Every structure is written in structure tokens, then in C-alpha cells.
Amino acid sequence: xxxxGILGAAGYTGxxxxxxxxxxxxxxxxxxxxxxxxxxxxxxxxxxxxxxTEMEFTSEMPFGEVDVLFFCFGHGKSEAFLREHEVxxxxxxxxxxxxxxxxGQHDYVYGLPEIHREQTRQCxxxxxxGCFATCIQLGLLPLASAGLLTHDISVNAITGSTGAGQxxxxxxxxxxxxxxxxxxxLFTHQHLHEICQTLNELRPQGTPAVVDTLDEGYGKxxxxxxxxxxxxxxxxxxxxxxxxxxxxxxxxxxxxELYKHFYQDAAFTHxxxxxxxxxxxxxxxxxxxxxxxxxxxxxxxxxIDNLLKGAVGQAVQNMNLMFGLDEKTGLQLKAVAF
Numbered sequence: 001x002x003x004x005g006i007l008g009a010a011g012y013t014g015x016x017x018x019x020x021x022x023x024x025x026x027x028x029x030x031x032x033x034x035x036x037x038x039x040x041x042x043x044x045x046x047x048x049x050x051x052x053t054e055m056e057f058t059s060e061m062p063f064g065e066v067d068v069l070f071f072c073f074g075h076g077k078s079e080a081f082l083r084e085h086e087v088x089x090x091x092x093x094x095x096x097x098x099x100x101x102x103x104g105q106h107d108y109v110y111g112l113p114e115i116h117r118e119q120t121r122q123c124x125x126x127x128x129x130g131c132f133a134t135c136i137q138l139g140l141l142p143l144a145s146a147g148l149l150t151h152d153i154s155v156n157a158i159t160g161s162t163g164a165g166q167x168x169x170x171x172x173x174x175x176x177x178x179x180x181x182x183x184x185x186l187f188t189h190q191h192l193h194e195i196c197q198t199l200n201e202l203r204p205q206g207t208p209a210v211v212d213t214l215d216e217g218y219g220k221x222x223x224x225x226x227x228x229x230x231x232x233x234x235x236x237x238x239x240x241x242x243x244x245x246x247x248x249x250x251x252x253x254x255x256x257e258l259y260k261h262f263y264q265d266a267a268f269t270h271x272x273x274x275x276x277x278x279x280x281x282x283x284x285x286x287x288x289x290x291x292x293x294x295x296x297x298x299x300x301x302x303x304i305d306n307l308l309k310g311a312v313g314q315a316v317q318n319m320n321l322m323f324g325l326d327e328k329t330g331l332q333l334k335a336v337a338f
Contacts, residue, residue, distance in 0.1 A: 131310025
């Protein structure tokens with residue numbers, strides 16, 4: 001059995017992670033840490049767990065009793081936590097924050113299984129991708145690997161309210177969010193860093209670099225990902241459309257075949273022959289991708305559940321790989337029909 005510890009277990013991602021792991025056939029949850037909820041049952045906070053477990057949150061962190069730690073902290077807290085606490089060498093870490101997603105002075109593997117499956121199998125520390133980043137990248141990876149991203153990319157993506165986390169804010173209250181739609185962080189969303197990193201990793205030599213506009217600004221040589229995020233009037237899911245301009249017109253069947261071939265071995269990412277609906281992926285670890293071609297224009301539609309494939313579902317998929325399990329183990333979730 002894989003012995004698991006969860007830090008930051010009282011938030012949305014912590015609750016979803018517990019929901020998955022208490023039913024995972026190869027996992028034992030040793031502890032779920034929450035200072036403010038210590039001594040309370042999991043279902044006192046995550047009410048959907050009533051009847052599934054009698055476990056309680058704890059303020060303790062017995063690192064020596066676990067094989068892997070999940071960090072469900074807010075962004076910026078994982079790195080600070082590791083400066084203040086010593087995790088034993090043999091304990092693996094899966095970080096759901098953005099602290100280690102960009103390659104640099106650390107050994108964290110960026111855990112996008114569709115392209116980093118083998119690196120994930122071998123790693124000790126893993127940075128789980130962001131929710132928007134996952135959905136957007138899965139729509140672009142086949143084109144990037146084929147060297148077809150040569151012009152600026154236009155992205156529009158709408159996310160559910162759970163993407164903002166559990167702590168209430170001005171734009172998360174029901175009375176504001178319901179029957180409403182708004183944009184935020186136009187061209188400046190933090191997930192652009194990891195999106196650009198991946199696209200540059202995949203691009204063939206001689207094709208244009210993707211400029212990370214958060215660092216370098218517009219006007220630099222290369223192509224940009226022009227991302228407009230939207231807040232949606234629903235709790236969970238991401239619906240994304242991407243418009244790509246090719247150097248020359250392509251036959252739709254050719255582009256479709258490129259996507260089908262790229263994802264033929266993917267455990268949860270599937271090409272669909274008609275544009276997907278959000279409800280097809282809610283409550284699942286699936287990503288659905290579809291393309292329409294109009295001469296030189298390719299329109300990609302991609303959808304995921306932001307809390308699952310965009311967060312803890314992908315994290316469990318990565319855990320399975322890190323411990324030599326079939327990556328689908330514990331993730332056979334069914335979509336909500338209505």
C-alpha cells in the first residue's frame with residue numbers, strides 16, 4: 001500500500017483528493033493536516049464524505065510514516081513550507097501549487113503525463129500542472145510537436161468558481177457569480193509561464209519560439225499565447241477554445257489524424273469527433289479535444305474538470321506512475337449525466 005500524507009487538506013483540492021484516495025485500492029491515508037480543523041471529521045468540512053470515512057484532520061505531520069506527501073497549499077506556500085520543515089529523503093512530494101512548475105534550481109518534474117510519463121515514473125519530486133495550463137496545453141501539444149505553431153495563438157477559456165479556491169472573495173459569492181460572466185487577468189494569467197515552457201520544449205528546431213510575455217513583454221521576437229480567462233457561472237470545469245493560424249491551408253482529416261495519433265496512448269485524453277460539452281468531463285479525469293479546420297485556421301476545443309484533470313485527478317494519475325501502478329488506478333470516475 002502507498003502511505004499518503006496530505007497537507008492543506010481543508011480546501012477544495014484537499015477534499016477532492018481525499019475523495020479519490022479513500023477509494024483508491026492501493027492507498028492508505030495516514031494523515032490529512034489542517035491546523036484550523038484538527039480533531040474534526042473530514043466530513044465536517046467536506047460534507048460529501050459523510051458515510052465514506054470517519055477519519056479526522058490532524059495538526060500533526062508524521063512525515064516518517066508516509067511514502068508520499070501531497071501539497072494542497074495556495075501558491076507560494078510550498079516553497080516556504082520546505083524552507084521551514086525537513087521532509088525525509090525517501091518521501092516523495094507531489095506539489096499542486098505553482099511553486100516548482102518552471103524549470104530551474106530544483107529537481108521537480110513537470111507532471112503532464114501526456115508528454116512526461118517516463119520522467120514521472122522516475123522522479124521523486126513532481127510539480128502538478130495548473131488547471132488552465134493543462135486544458136490549454138492539451139489543445140496545443142500535437143500542433144506544437146509537429147512544428148505548426150508559427151503565428152500568435154488566441155485562447156479563450158472559462159473556468160468554474162471552484163478554480164478560485166474555497167476562501168470567499170468578491171468574485172466568488174453566489175449572488176455575484178450566478179447569471180454572470182466576466183474576464184480577468186487578460187494576457188497576464190500566471191499559467192502562461194508553464195504553457196510557454198512546454199510549447200518551447202516541444203517545438204522542433206527552426207520553428208519560432210513562444211515568447212513568455214509575463215517575463216519579456218510584447219514586441220519581442222517569437223509568437224505569443226494571447227490568453228483571455230473568464231469566470232463562469234458554474235462550479236467546476238474548464239471550457240477552452242484556441243485559434244491557430246497555419247502557414248498554409250491544411251486538410252481537416254490531416255489535422256484530425258495528427259491529434260488522434262498524438263493521444264493514441266494517453267490514458268485520459270481523448271480526441272472526439274464532435275465538439276465536446278463541459279458535462280462530458282465534469283467529475284472525471286478525462287480531457288476531451290476536438291479540432292475544426294477552416295483553410296489556414298484551426299479551432300481547437302478542449303474541456304476538463306478543473307478539480308480533477310486540472311488538479312487532484314492528474315496528481316493521483318502522477319502518483320500512480322511514480323509508484324509503478326497503472327495510471328488509471330482509482331480514477332475510473334463517471335461523468336454527471338444531467
